[in-house]
Amino acid sequence: MPNISQAQSSSFDSKPLKVAVLVSGSGSNLQVLIDAMQAGSLPIEIVGVISNVKDAYAVTRAQQANIKTAVFSHITEGDKAGKRMGIKTFERHATAQLNEWQPDLIVLAGFMRVLSGDFIHSAPAPMINLHPSLLPKYKGLDTHQRVLESGDLYHGCSVHLVTAELDAGQVLTQAMLGVNKQQTAEVLQSRVQQLEHQILPWTILLIAQGVLNLEQINSDAKPSPYLPALPLKLWLDN
Structure with a gap:
């Protein structure tokens, strides 16, 4: 990144x-x-x-x-x-x-x-939330333990628009890492937190610069043809 x-x-x-x-x-x-x-x-x-x-x-x-x-x-x-x-x-x-x-x-x-x-x-x-999973997977709590129990190969975090439905708003950005199945949920949480510290300011920068127009996203207007479909993804294996 x-x-x-x-x-x-x-x-x-x-x-x-x-x-x-x-x-x-x-x-x-x-x-x-x-x-x-x-x-x-x-x-x-x-x-x-x-x-x-x-x-x-x-x-x-x-x-x-x-x-x-x-x-x-x-x-x-x-x-x-x-x-x-x-x-x-x-x-x-x-x-x-x-x-x-x-x-x-x-x-x-x-x-x-x-x-x-x-x-x-x-x-x-507009309101955005930082959630520790690759939404729409693992809404709610205990995401790291649930990822390990599921055997998923990838994990990460998402920044999404906040709606009345829990963790269900449009996902704006995601940061991803590979899951080491030998690690504990606590270690995985620490790794994901490092991603959070990068994805949140990066997302806010995109909003501040007008790259992500939250009013347009909320209005279901046609997205810019020059941007990839949301969510914007970063591979940040650590």
Whole structure:
């Protein structure tokens, strides 16, 4: 795969793509985006990070980079104190926050809650998700163990448009590797994570440069005759 700085145009004269990121965990993919943004190799501005987990390290990463954060994790009133807030309550708060930030793109990077169709359709920008499998195979959880149990020769990750149906939106890009059947699910996960750190910024670069036009893809308009059919695939065996 080409380096982002090699793939970019000679200069990013246009306004950077405003990106909001939803997270639940450690935020390693968020960190990749932060590093690329700060290095000037990705024409984006991360306008804010929303987490549904109070102590997610991704929130710390964002705060260390002086990026706005919002955490909607627990109900703090009445006899429900300490319990996770319901998805509708989370979505209400998250929608208000996204409307305030007005991003051009919403990225789910390790976000571990299923979002409703109403939330997705009312979002102020297109929404993409990074999923650790070669969709449409292995939607949902435990993808690495399922790949090993199936005996698949290939595995990888996908970036796709978010729809109300879980992991079912149009796949934009995929990165692939060969499966070593002697490795554990944990080792396979680590290998796939290395692909994630490449495919996510590369996909966002394609969106920022207009190579991937999400409005056109969402509208079922005729794709450009100069691009291969989606998903765009990268072989990144490691």
